[in-house]
Amino acid sequence: MTALQDLNARLAQKPAARLEVKNLCVAYGTFRGPFNAIDNVSFTVEPGTTLGLVGESGCGKSTVVKAIMNLLPEATTVTGDVLLNGKNILGLSDKALQQVRWTQISLITQSAMNSLDPVLCIGDQIVESILAHEKIPYGLAWARAAEMFAVVGLPAARLREFPHQFSGGMRQRAVIAMALSLNAGMLLADEPTTALDPIMQDQIMTRIRGIHEHLRRSMILVTHDIAVVSETCETTAVMYAGKLVESGATADVLQRPRHPYTMGLQNAFPKLPVRGTSRQPLISIPGTVPNLLMPPRGCRFASRCPFAAALCHAEQPELIQSSDGHAVACHFAERAPEFRLAARQAETWRAKEAAI
Amino acid sequence: MRAYILRRLAQAVVVVWAVTTIMFVMFRVMPADPTAVLMERGMTDAARETLIAQWGLSGSLWDQYLRYMGNLLRGDFGSSFFYRKPVWEVLWPLIGNTLWIAVPGLLLGAFAGAALGMLVGWSKRGGKIERGGIFLATIIRGAPSFVIGIALLTVFSSTLGWFPGFGMGDPGPTQGFARYLTLDFLHHLALPLIAVIIYFLPENLLLMRSGVVENRTEDYIELVRAKGVPSSRVAWHAARNSLLPLITWLFPALAETIAGIVVIEIVFSWPGVGRELVLAVTRQDYPLAQAAFFLLAVMIVLANLAADLTYGKLDPRVVYK
Numbered sequence: 139m140t141a142l143q144d145l146n147a148r149l150a151q152k153p154a155a156r157l158e159v160k161n162l163c164v165a166y167g168t169f170r171g172p173f174n175a176i177d178n179v180s181f182t183v184e185p186g187t188t189l190g191l192v193g194e195s196g197c198g199k200s201t202v203v204k205a206i207m208n209l210l211p212e213a214t215t216v217t218g219d220v221l222l223n224g225k226n227i228l229g230l231s232d233k234a235l236q237q238v239r240w241t242q243i244s245l246i247t248q249s250a251m252n253s254l255d256p257v258l259c260i261g262d263q264i265v266e267s268i269l270a271h272e273k274i275p276y277g278l279a280w281a282r283a284a285e286m287f288a289v290v291g292l293p294a295a296r297l298r299e300f301p302h303q304f305s306g307g308m309r310q311r312a313v314i315a316m317a318l319s320l321n322a323g324m325l326l327a328d329e330p331t332t333a334l335d336p337i338m339q340d341q342i343m344t345r346i347r348g349i350h351e352h353l354r355r356s357m358i359l360v361t362h363d364i365a366v367v368s369e370t371c372e373t374t375a376v377m378y379a380g381k382l383v384e385s386g387a388t389a390d391v392l393q394r395p396r397h398p399y400t401m402g403l404q405n406a407f408p409k410l411p412v413r414g415t416s417r418q419p420l421i422s423i424p425g426t427v428p429n430l431l432m433p434p435r436g437c438r439f440a441s442r443c444p445f446a447a448a449l450c451h452a453e454q455p456e457l458i459q460s461s462d463g464h465a466v467a468c469h470f471a472e473r474a475p476e477f478r479l480a481a482r483q484a485e486t487w488r489a490k491e492a493a494i
Numbered sequence: 495m496r497a498y499i500l501r502r503l504a505q506a507v508v509v510v511w512a513v514t515t516i517m518f519v520m521f522r523v524m525p526a527d528p529t530a531v532l533m534e535r536g537m538t539d540a541a542r543e544t545l546i547a548q549w550g551l552s553g554s555l556w557d558q559y560l561r562y563m564g565n566l567l568r569g570d571f572g573s574s575f576f577y578r579k580p581v582w583e584v585l586w587p588l589i590g591n592t593l594w595i596a597v598p599g600l601l602l603g604a605f606a607g608a609a610l611g612m613l614v615g616w617s618k619r620g621g622k623i624e625r626g627g628i629f630l631a632t633i634i635r636g637a638p639s640f641v642i643g644i645a646l647l648t649v650f651s652s653t654l655g656w657f658p659g660f661g662m663g664d665p666g667p668t669q670g671f672a673r674y675l676t677l678d679f680l681h682h683l684a685l686p687l688i689a690v691i692i693y694f695l696p697e698n699l700l701l702m703r704s705g706v707v708e709n710r711t712e713d714y715i716e717l718v719r720a721k722g723v724p725s726s727r728v729a730w731h732a733a734r735n736s737l738l739p740l741i742t743w744l745f746p747a748l749a750e751t752i753a754g755i756v757v758i759e760i761v762f763s764w765p766g767v768g769r770e771l772v773l774a775v776t777r778q779d780y781p782l783a784q785a786a787f788f789l790l791a792v793m794i795v796l797a798n799l800a801a802d803l804t805y806g807k808l809d810p811r812v813v814y815k
Contacts, residue, residue: 203715209716209720211696212618232725236722236723237722239718239719239720239721239722240722241722242720244720244721245720246718247713247716247720248713251726252712252713252714253645253713253714253715253716253717254714255714255718255731255734255735256714256735256809256810256811257734257735257738257808257809257810258731258734259810266718266721266723266727267721267722267723270721270723270724270727271722300810300811302810302811313605313717316717316721332587371714399764443809
C-alpha cells in the first residue's frame, strides 16, 4: 500500500461529527454599546446530515459560523456552548483550538474571491492546511491536494497556479477542495455560491451534494436561497435579526411554515410556474430589520409581521419545540394554518406595508 | 522578460543622459568662477589661459558640452580642479568607504524595520506596542539625520566616551584593504552605521505596519486562521503580502538614502562620496561634482529597475511585457 493510500484510508476513517450549539450569544462591542448580533441560538446537527441556515442578509448567519469556528474579532463577547462530538470548543486555548480546526471542523468561505492568499500558489495553500496537522512529507501532502482537486473536478496541473489565474467558480472549487483536505467530520459552508452566476451556483451546489453523498460529512449550509436548502438539507433553521425563529425538518419548515417570517421569506422567492395555475407574483416583506443596538422589547419581527398583535410588541416569544421536532418562536404558532393561507395573498403584506 | 529589461535599460540610459546634461548646464550657469577659487595669485594671464584650456572650460558652452560628453562616453570623467588628478582616482577609494556604512546600514535598517513593523502591525490594535511603536517611529522619522548623528555623538562619544567621534580610523601602520579588517575600523564604523540604521528604519517600520494592519483583516487571513496553523504562520501570510508595497518603496528609497547619507558622513567626518560631493560643490570643482552626481543618478535608476524586477518575483500577478 502506498503512503498516499495509507493517508487516504486513515483520513477516511474519521467519523462524521455531531454538533450541538446551545444558547449561543454574540455581542460586538461598538461605540454605542453592545450590538447583540446573535441572541440565544440553539440547534443540533446530527452526524452525516446537513443543516440549512437561512435568513436575509445581516440576520447573523455568518456570525454563527464564525462563532463556531472561533474566528470573531477579539473584542467580541461570545457566550453559550458549541459542543463538537460532546466537547465544548468555545473558549479553547489557541493551542487546543489549532488542533480542532481543520482536523475536525473545516470551513468553505463566503467569498472565494478574496479567501485565498494572492501571492501563494493554490497547491501550497492546500498543502499548508495538511502539513499544519499531519507529520508527512511535502510531496505526499501535494499528492493529497491533487486528489482533492480531482474530487472537485479541477486538473492537478493547476495546483501550481495562483488565485488570480482562476475564475470565480474554480476558486470556489479550490476552497472546497481545501476544506476536504483532512476529511474533517464537520463542514461549515458559508454561502458558498453567493458570488457566482446562477449556472455556476447550480454546478457548485451539485458538486457539494455529490461530495456530501460520497463522504457523508456533517454540514451546515448557510444560504439565503430557499431552493438550495430544500434540495440539499435534511433540517432547516431560519434566523431573523440574530434569533432563531423556526427550525425543524426541511419539509416541515418549508412546506408547513409556522412562523410568519418563514412564510414571507418563501413568497419572496420565484417558483417555477405550474401549468394550469396562475403565475404567482413575488411578494416582498415590507419594512426593515430592527436596529439591534436597541432591540425591540417584544418579537423582533413584530414591526413587519402582518399578523402581529399587542402581545407581540410587548413580549418576546420563546422558541418552543413540538413533539415532531418542529420548533417555532411565535406567540400564535397554533394559528399557523390560517396564517399560511393569508400569507399567500399579496394583499396581506401590502396592507402591512401601508400600515408602516 | 528580456525585452522588458532591454527596454528599461534603454530608458535608463536616456534618464542618465538627461541628468548628466542638466548637471553640466547647472554648474556652468552658476554665478561663480572656478578659476577665482582655485588659481593662485600672481599667475600670468598666459598661464591662466593654459589652465582654463586644460580644464576644458575654453570655447562656447556647446563646444564644452560636446567635449565633456565625448570624454564621458570613453569613461573619462576628467580631472579634478582641486586635487589635480583624475576624478576617478579621487572617487574610487571613497566609494568603498561610503558602501561600508551604506550597505550594512540600509540592509539592517530595512530588515529590522520590516521585522519590527510586522510585530507592531500584528500587535493588539490600540495596545501599548502599537502606540509606542508608532510614536517612536514617527519621532525618529521626523528628526533630520544630522540630529540623530549629533545625538549619538553627544551621548556615546562626548559624554560616555565609548566610541571615537570622527574619521575612519586612528593613524597607524596598517594601509590598504587590511585597514578595513581592524577592530579600530569597526570601532569607528559603529556610530555612523547606527546612525544610518536609525535614519532608515522608521519608514520601513511604518510601511510594513500599515501593510500588516491592512492585510490582517482580509478574508484570506480568516481562512488561514481557520486552517489551524500557528499564529506566527498567520502573521507570516500578512507580512508576505505587505512586502509588496514595501519593495516598491524600498529600492528607490535605498538610492535616495545613499544620497541622504551625505549628512551623516559630514557629521561623523566619514571620508565618503557624499562628503566629497559637498566639498566639490563648494570648491567649484565641476568634474568631481558632476561625476559624483552621475554616480548617484546611475544608482537611483538601477535601484528602480531592481525594484520592478523584484516586485515581479514577489507578486505572481505582475507580468512583464
